[in-house]
Amino acid sequence: MERITPELSTEEIRDIDAEAGHYPHKSAVLLEALRIVQQHRGWVSDGSLQALASYLKCPIAELEALATYYQLIFREPVGKHVIYCCNSVSCWMLGGDGLQAHLQNRLQISPGESSRDGLFTLLETPCLGDCDRAPVMMVGREMYRQLSRETLDAMLSELRARDGQQPMSDHREQ
Amino acid sequence: MLKAGNAQAMATITIDNRQYEVDDGQNLLSACLSLKKNLPYFCWHPALGSVGACRQCAVVLFKDADDQRGTLVMSCMTPVKDGAIYSIDAPTAQDFRAGIIENLMTNHPHDCPVCEEGGECHLQDMTLMSGHTQRRFQGRKRTHNNQYLGPFINHEMNRCITCYRCVRFYRDHAGGTDLQALGRNHQVYFGRQEDGLLDNGFSGNLVEVCPTGVFTDKTYSRHYVRKWDLQTAPSVCEHCAVGCNTAPGARRDGKGDPRQLRRVTNLFHRQINGYFLCDRGRFGYEYANSAARIYTPQAALTQPLIQTTAGSAKVHQSLSPADAVARLAVTIAQMRSGNRRVIGIGSSRSSLENNFALQTLVGREHFYAGLDERSLALLKLVDRIQRDPRVHSPGTPEIERADMVIVLGEDIADTAPRIALAVRQAARSAQIARAGELKIPAWQDDSVRQLTGIRTPLLVASAERTDLDDIASCRVRAAPEQMVALADVLAQALTAESGEIHAPDIAGLDTGEFTALVEQLKQARHPVIVSGCGLQSQELLQAAARLAFAVAGHKEANHRQTDSREARAALYLACPEANSLGLAQLCDARQNLNQLHRERQSEHTPQPTTLLVMEADLYRQLPASVADQLCAGVDEIIQLEIVHNRTSARADLILPAAATPEYEGTLVNSGGLAQRHYAVYEGSGWIQASWRWLADAAAASGELAGAELSGDEETHARLQSLARWRHVTQLSVALAESYPELAPLAELGPDWDQTIEGQKTARQPHRYSGRTAIQAERQVAEYKPLPDDDAPMAFSMEGIQFACQSPLQANNWAPGWNSNQAIHCYQPKPGAARLGHSSGQPLARKAVVFHSDSAAGDAARPTADPSDGFRILPLYRMFGSGELSNYAGAIASVTEEPFAVFHPQDLELLSLTAGQQIAITESGDRWQLLAKVSDTIPRHCIGVSTGFTQMASIPGAYIEREQIAPGDA
Structure with a gap:
């Protein structure tokens, strides 16, 4: 599955060093380093973890502890688009669970899984802070609000159409 | 109230x-x-x-x-x-x-019947204590995959209750980095990043720290029985000289398997091990069950088999104990009549009593320590330094409270691991002191640890990387003579009136760092200095002593300590073996194997001579060529030994000696504390304590016709007293009378007949099962339990059961508390000394002011051009450097191969590459080693693995360039 070599790229090292300058202790940069690697590679493989551990001179188990604690650090490959589906109370009252079932049916996946074409990963999340426009989902860093089955289908078509132009769903504008 | x-x-x-x-x-x-x-x-x-x-x-x-x-x-x-x-x-x-x-x-499995924690599970105890005896939860339980954590520890994560004790011990207390809390919420997982051996040397404590069965003892698992089916007695760990107290557990299987020892757990001793043991101590017990164990007396065949015997190794055949005793008796009778010289070779891993019996048999002038000249000289030096009234040997709690620690050359993480764990706690004493100023009590663990950036000054001077490097405030990698210089300059700085002290010339130690060190040492109220015999340098030991004396002088002059004990400097000197200091009391520095070899070489009138070797491997102490000469120069070798080794291969008669958990005896630890270990089980086969073989043979020799007619009075009297001894405590008393230093042995522990209210102490708990059935496969009648001639203890469940009622009880149990945590029921408060526990007796050594002996230089100091020769620096490993623990299966499976570490430039100089097999040859010996490279090893030094079975003795202190060459692939 590993497409990118485990060694950190110059861009990754540059980004990590820039972050490290902001903290008094080296241990504080570990989380940011994980985020940076994921931003470049889509997820954090065992090899990436190893590369980070040797660059930051920290025990690999410590990085693993952080990576597994934070749900938005992926230790498995994810699809190009990661869909965060809110399962909290406001969205649920307005039919969020039905929408999620519809989405799962369309993509033929359960939460935590990726679609066979490698385009979509579905994750559940407790609240996205947009209750007044429930039900909502987030794809990458983009919010989709007041969803219905129709708008959800449109969202999927739009994402499929967009595929190829924007490689990483988790891409952040710096 | x-x-x-x-x-x-x-x-x-x-x-x-x-x-x-x-x-x-x-x-x-x-x-x-x-x-x-x-x-x-x-x-x-x-x-x-x-x-x-x-x-x-x-x-x-x-x-x-x-x-x-x-x-x-x-x-x-x-x-x-x-x-x-x-x-x-x-x-x-x-x-x-x-x-x-x-x-x-709700998530804990219902698997107590198949769980190895069952019956000593803190979770079981607490569940019952809180009254939760009915399960209402019907749902699915969370499950995890388990990891392979090496040959010592089993992992069963489904049982986890997420108390975080494992990582708090492993990471926070022991400094491990490869065990972490992974995941979160409902899915917290305590494990490694991937399968593999837990790499911290204290991982075995997880078995006791975990309140349930997530981490269990894998070696115990292979011959598992419930805690209540084990018989226990207090013992002392035989795998290094720290003297940790242990509670080994044993049980026979009823089918005749001689391997009875099942496991070792911690036995709380406040001054030494507290709650924790190292992995060599916990898992090293397997040597007693190893395939190399000797169970029956064996005699070498006089007629060689059809030319099969390779070299000098002999072929042995079992013989009955009576015949073996008779054979030894003949030798003794010849000695009695003056027709034979018997040379006794004592052991630093056997008890004082065993050594004393041997000494009594052969006479003091024929008794030699089973140590080479260098090792014995080091021990005698440690003994002399410790007698100085300006120093004392600190216990673990004192080391943990130290406000500065200086480790000089000794790799304590590998030679005295429990002391290294104490030093690791000392690294936090400044943090705890700061917390105290902020009114945060030391037990508020998380709050205290929030105070980051405050560290106790800790100087680690070592020959290579050590496991304490991560907590050291100052690391110095140097050759021994540079460490000597450093210690001396520090001592000077303490005593000098004014400045003008220059930092010694050591790579990596700059003036600023050195000035800081001096300042820290001047400020410290309770500094501890740690060194030892590891680097085999007398000069280093003396330098450590001089530094300690300077600290004592400084304390007296500046801090006005009222208590005289407080004014003494804390100096911990690590010795190599469990009874190193004990053996040093019984002989003078001349009574070593090299001296014996020289005497034998210069002897011109050959006389029939027997080497009576007790629990010592000559080939571990001497180069093979020297040991060969020593063996070839006598016409009989008799060995009392626990496991087969290279010496027993040459012996004419081998008598099976008891391992530490099989007999009662006294060991003296590095701190000069004489502690008694008791027989946990009866031993298998014809095993008995070495002194009993000697006493039996002495008695038998007296019955041989004509024996009493000849020989001198003194020999006769000696042998008579040996033959009369029935109980080991009689030997202790005799030792106390013979050696003023050992006088406290007379008061050590109860005599064999000293019962409490008419009762002995039970080794087995009430619930011990199968008493009437355990031997039914071979014999329907229930045997009477063997009597214990040495201690008021029973090999049965009859007698006193609870730890607080007898110091001999090692089975930690109290109503409602089945796990080892029951110990607090027998302490006035958690962490305090055990009630009714005899914590050993310090030797009564006369205080003598130590004077540096400039004549006692290290042997073979390099004088030649250093580019052509190399200093040997002995390096130690927790797994690999222990003579007995190397026979333990699990430990042997993770021991690395013997190695030699070079500086990169030296490796280049010798045209060798790392990872290559090399050979070092010296005076006919050839060591095959794996070449390793390390930029932390000093130039012109070779770090050589020491004590490994494959290359027991290490090359001399100095090796010429021509002697190092590529080896066989």
């Missing part, structure tokens, strides 16, 4: 309408346990402090006498407060605790 403990400030508290006086400054949980209240807990540990994670120790705190409702507080996080009112029994507290347990149990 009940009292608990007797320390300084006291607080009067009310618990469930009764008033108690307890030590102030502790937490309420610790106070309740001191009062022997049954209050459940998980995450708290007396050595790890409180974090308030598990919520299990909740009690109710009332505002005042009128408050009927109160508030729930976690007792481990609540400091006892004078006048405060608490309730353990209040229904709100009871319900809360039961609810917590029930919640934990």
Whole structure:
């Protein structure tokens, strides 16, 4: 599955060093380093973890502890688009669970899984802070609000159409 | 009013309408346990402090006498407060605790019958204590995959209750980095990043630290029985010289398997091991069960088999113990009549009593320590330094409280691991002191650890990387003579009136760092200096002593210590073997193997001579060529030994000697504390303590016709007293009378007939099962338990059962407390010394002021051009450097191959590459080693693995370039 070599790229090292300058202790940069690697590679493989551990001179188990604690650090490959589906109370009252079932049916996946074409990963999340426009989902860093089955289908078509132009769903504008 | 403990400030508290006086400054949980209240807990540990994670120790705190409702507080996080009112029994507290347990149990499997923790499980105890005896939860339980954690520890994560004790011990206390809490919420997982050996040398403590069966002892697993089916007795660890107390457990299988020893667990000793053992101590026991074990007497065949014997190794055949004793008796009778010289070779890993019996048999002038010249000289030097009234040997609690530690050359993480663990705690003493200033009690573990950036000054001077490097404030990698220079300059700086002290010339130590060190040492009130015999340098030991004397002088001049003990400097000198210092008391520096070899070489009138070797491998102490000559120069070799080794291969008669858990004896640890270990089980086959073989043979020799007619009076008297000894304590008393230093042995522990209210101490608990059936396969009748001739203890369940009633009881158990955590029931308060426990006796060595002996230089100092020769620096490994533990299966499976470490430039100079097999040849010996490279090893030095079975003795201190060459692939 590993497409990118485990060694950190110059861009990754540059980004990590820039972050490290902001903290008094080296241990504080570990989380940011994980985020940076994921931003470049889509997820954090065992090899990436190893590369980070040797660059930051920290025990690999410590990085693993952080990576597994934070749900938005992926230790498995994810699809190009990661869909965060809110399962909290406001969205649920307005039919969020039905929408999620519809989405799962369309993509033929359960939460935590990726679609066979490698385009979509579905994750559940407790609240996205947009209750007044429930039900909502987030794809990458983009919010989709007041969803219905129709708008959800449109969202999927739009994402499929967009595929190829924007490689990483988790891409952040710096 | 009940009292608990007797320390300084006291607080009067009310618990469930009764008033108690307890030590102030502790937490309420610790106070309740001191009062022997049954209050459940998980995450708290007396050595790890409180974090308030598990919520299990909740009690109710009332505002005042009128408050009927109160508030729930976690007792481990609540400091006892004078006048405060608490309730353990209040229904709100009871319900809360039961609810917590029930919640934990929703995910805990119902697998107690197949779980190895069952019967000594803290979780079982706490579940019952809180009254949760019915499961209501019907849902699915969370499950995890388990990891392979190496040959020592089993992993069963489904049983986890997420108390975090494992990582708090492993990471925070022992400094391990490869065990972490992974995941979160409902899915917290305690494990490694991937499968593999837990790489911290204290991982075995997880077995006891984990309150349930997540981490269990894998070596025990292979021959598992329940705790209640084990017989135990107090023992002392034989795998290094620290002298940790252990509680080995044994049981016979009833089918004739001679391997009875099942496991080793910690036995609390406040001054030494506290709650923790190292992995060599915990898993090294397997040597007693190894395939190399000797169970029956064996004699070498006089007629060689059809030319099969390779070299000098002999072919042995079993013989009956009576024949073996008779054979030894003949030798003794010849000695009696003056027709034979018998040379006794004693052992630093065997008890004082065994060595004394051998010495009594052969006479003091024929007794030699089973050590080479260099090793014995080092021990005698340690002994002389320790006699100086300006120093004392610190116990573990004192090391943990030290406000500065200087480690000079000794790799304590590998040669005295428990001391290294104490030094690791000392690294936090400054943090704890700072917390104290902020009114944060030391037991508030998480809060104290928030104070980052405060570290106790810790200087680690070593030949290569050590496991203490991560906590060292100053690391110095140097050759021994540079360490000597460093110690001397530090000592000078302490005593000098004014400045003008220059930093010694050591790479990596700049003037700023050195000035800081001097300042820290001047400021320190309780510095501890640690060194030892590891680098085999007498000069280093002397330099450590000089530094300690300077510290003592500085303390006296500047801190005005009123207590004379306080004014002494703490100097810990690590010795190599469990009874190194004991053996050093019995002989002078001349009585070593090299001296014996020289005497034998210069002897011109050959006389029939026997080498009587007791629990010592000559080939481990001497180069093979020298040992060969020594063996070839005598016409008989008789060996008393536990396991087969290269010496026994040449012996004409081998007698099976008892391993430490199989007999009673006294060992003297590095601190000069004489401690007694007791027989845990009866031994298998014809095994008996070495002194008993000697006593039997001495008696038998007296019966041989004509023996008493010849020989001198003195020999006769010696042999008679040896033949008369029946109980090991008689030897202890005789030792006490013969050696003033050993006088305390007379008061050590109870005599064999000293019962308590007419009762002996039971080795087996009440619930020991199968007593009448265990031997039924071979014999229907129930055998009478063997009597113990040495201690008032029974090899059965009859007698005293509870630890507080007898110092001999090692089975930690109290009603409701089945796990090893029952120990607090036998302490005045958690962490305090065991009730009724005899903690050994310090040797009564006469105080003599030590004078550096400039003549006693290290042998073979390099004088030649250093580019052509190399210094040998002995390097040690926890797994690999222990003579006996190398026979333990699990340990042997993770021991690396013998190696030699070079500086990169030296490797280039010799045209060798790392990873290559090389050979070092010296005076006919050839060592095959794996070449390794390390930029931390000093130039012109080779770090050579020491004590490994494949290359037992190490090359001499200096090796010419021509002697190092590529080896066979």
